[in-house]
Amino acid sequence: MDMDSEFKGIRLPDWRLIDEISMPLVEQGIGVFDVLQQSLPSIVLAQVDKIDEEWTETRLIKMFKIAQFQLRYLLQSQQDLVKKLDGEKEKVQKLSKENQHFRKTYFNSDDSPKELFKCEECSKIFLDATFLMAHIQKRHRNNGQIPDAHKEKEPEYRILS
Structure with missing residues (x-):
């Protein structure tokens, strides 16, 4: 999937959305997922080529903090997924060993049907x-x-x- 073609229209951050975000609530963990999801395209896909009057120092700092929270959330999600994947791999290995043991037992027993x-x-x-x-x-x-x-x-x- 080509992200450039999918999000071509996004050039400037959605300042209205960014201005509405309450940093104290985000820092407390209230509604973090929804806020970060909604603001992600606006921040990540913004083209920062030139600064105009909307790019105030306060807004830039807030946008940077939101980006940090987004990255932190993505890293945490990645770690959680890796842990879950490792757990599932362990389950597969355990079940595979049990299956091998069952097959050996089944095929080596005298009373098992051979059909x-x-x-x-x-x-x-x-x-x-x-x-x-x-x-x-x-x-x-x-x-x-x-x-x-x-x-x-x-x-x-x-x-x-």
């Missing part, structure tokens, strides 16, 4: 034909609706030994 049912469309393997049929109904039949070409045809599956 497995494989879906021909996505190669998933099921322990029982009923599970395979339910999977095909749910995943491969256009959200439960059987296409005309498949109405008479039984679902395809293969028994693996």
Whole structure:
């Protein structure tokens, strides 16, 4: 996505919006997300080529403080997302190990059935034909609706030994 073409009309900061922002409330954390979201395009995409009479020292300092809060918020959000992602990666590793252990246990046991049912469309393997049929109904039949070409045809599956 080309941000320059998307926000071409933004040249000057929205001083009315910036003037309405209460810095003491932002500093206390009241309504921070909404305020920072609304003012983000106006501050980040403003072209600061020349200073005119609207660019007072007070406004510039306020705009700079808002930009600092926006950056701080973005950094905090990024850290939170990285932590969540790391947690999800740990869950995936744990479940993968459990899955490997289950597969070893299942395939090495003497009393386990050696017949497995494989879906021909996505190669998933099921322990029982009923599970395979339910999977095909749910995943491969256009959200439960059987296409005309498949109405008479039984679902395809293969028994693996």
